[in-house]
Amino acid sequence: MDDRLTQLVGAEQYSVREHDKAPLMNAGMRELVERHRDRCLEYRRILAAAYPDAAGARDLAATPYLPVGLFKWLELKSVPEDDVFKVLTSSGTTGQVPSRIYLDIETAQLQTRALSSIVTHYLGPRRLPMLIVDHPGVIADRRQLTARGVGILGMMSYGRDHQFALDSNMSLDLPAVEAWLERHAGEDLLIFGFTAMVWQYLQEPLADRGIDLSRATLIHSGGWKKLVDVGVSNEGFKVRLREVFGIERVHNFYGMVEQVGSVFFECPAGFFHPPNFAEVIVRDPRTWLPAPIGTEGVIEVLSLLPLSYPGHALLTEDLGTIHGLDDCPCGRAGRRFTIRGRVPKAEVRGCSDTHVRPS
């Protein structure tokens, strides 16, 4: 790992201001473009075909980017097969092609250190007793992990005395949870789970039991679609958890299997922030140029971590808005942004798709 990256990962997160960060990210991106161009045939061909002027890119937004969906179709790696230490796959819905992300040891370690640097920023250096709003089966087979499993396993290293809140039938294991709470009475706690599961399997069954979780920090992720369907907003989610359990510290995070380690945590003011070693650009969906601050567009995520695969600049299929630079009420430096949802799925007409569903 080079000095710049060590510094950015090791430094206190969210400490680098826009003015200082831009040249660091830009230089890092140029190195990664060269690195992957040299080592990944497919990436080299894509650059030649679509970004003939990539070498001259002077600002961050001109960095060639790949649509994140490409990882579902191509095995993109910049290391020899023998150096592949781990392959991450996205769970996706049944029938969807999963993304495959190839990690060597160096990138895997970088991801771990990066995530650790972000999580300790919010939780402090001590590992807290951890309640996982899921069932233990989700991490049972370490070789066949879903994205949910990867997320949980990744977070587990930041907690201790792990307790799964659900049994294999996805119902709340109340006696176990109560025993765990009793064991850690008066301590700071960590609760982790996927947004919709926290809502459905923790909040709903425990709502009327007067349980005090005011010493807990809740970290959750995994999309809002299911909650939006039942009429719950990010704000509504936080208000409800405060009312029911007294939880004050609720952090949503935004991340993807294609850039593990580069996660965007929601600050107390309700904005996502890129860590020191990552950046976010919002692109106008017509011109694909960076959208003005305050204007919604398609989110591109940049990260200095992907050394073993060309995933350093990715156009996501999420819509969001950058609200300001270096001006978040929470005091964190850099960009602050929100996410609204997914780009609507493309539907192509045509005569080769008479719809049948062979039963």
Place this chain on the structure above:
Amino acid sequence: MSAPAETAAQIRSAISAETWDLPSFTRELTEARATNPFGDEAVAFCTELSSALLHPSSQGAGQAQVISLGYWLRPASIRRMSESFQRSGGPDVLLVPRGRVFHVTPANVDTMFAYSWLLALLAGNVSVVRISSRETELASRLLDTIAAILDQPAFAGLRRANRLVRTDHDDAIVAGLSAIADVRVVWGGDETVDYFRRFPLPPRGRDVTFPNRHSLALLDAAAIRSSSDEELAALADRFFNDAYWFDQAGCSSPRLIVWRATSGEDAEDARQRFHSAISEAIARRSLEIETGLAITKMVFAFRRAAAHDGLTIDTPSNEITWVELPDLTGYDRTHSGGGLFFEFVTGDLAAELAGLVGPQDQTAVCYGLDEDAVLELARGLNGRGIDRFVRVGRALEFSATWDGFDLLGEFVKRVVVDV
């Protein structure tokens, strides 16, 4: 998980509130009688439908497709069809309907179901048309128009003999309707065709299948270079219709452009002129491709670029992506749709097409190639592929000769009378 077939099988009319279970539906069908080809009622129906479709009140989104169908049905056009139909009989041959036709129509090419159904109707057959449940606004307007005409007392006979229905995705229904079909017409992808082939027809029943096809454009660089701005703009408008009406996902929508050029300079200049003319045609129509499709096209183009050396991708807007191929070896016909064109330049069109063309290739829209040259190409290909060479702008113009055979001919039997 599914309920027993007998109770699940529901057939709903697409033009009225009627519903049937399978046994009563098939009973009604077997009782309905075929009529003589080009009978008065059928011809009058086509005339009524034509004027309804061409009437200003029935225009709106997708009006170009509706107008095409309306034109295809106007009396002069039906008369020509009838004359050529009668000629195809011959002195000792009487043409009679095959009987019952089961049509399976494409999900989202809104007007397509009408063509194959109306040809079967003109030939005098009893028809069941399975309409896609994924109905567009255009298709439902068309169905409303059809319903209003069929409800007139004058067309009571046709109404009994022609059923436009929606069915559950139910093997029992498909099996039941196939078992009494003299002809089964399947429009759709290869998977759809495979699915329907699992259900037997009666021993003498015939399948007419329209599986996945791929279409292309053959453009002459010199002709484009020498065309005036006005000619080029008109050409671009016509090409736009060919490519964009069905989001470039129709079987006949051109996806690959093969340029005939005598020099690199010729090709470059012609391509540049053509590209800007297409961008202007898109702007004239105010077409906007949704963001999701623009990203899908980007993924698709990048996949292709990753697989071969030497591609270039140029995306002047969300609506259009040009992908120049260094050669046609291993050309892959799968496609994203939505305005992405592969381009290849050659000095020897015949040789390149000989290497490329296969049974999936359906339509070649042509510009700057004269009839003799095209005939020579078609003779050279000798049936290996490309069933239609038509002018730019006519890719989606349906004709009774489609995918290489005569559809009306498929809907009749030939009775020999030689006594």
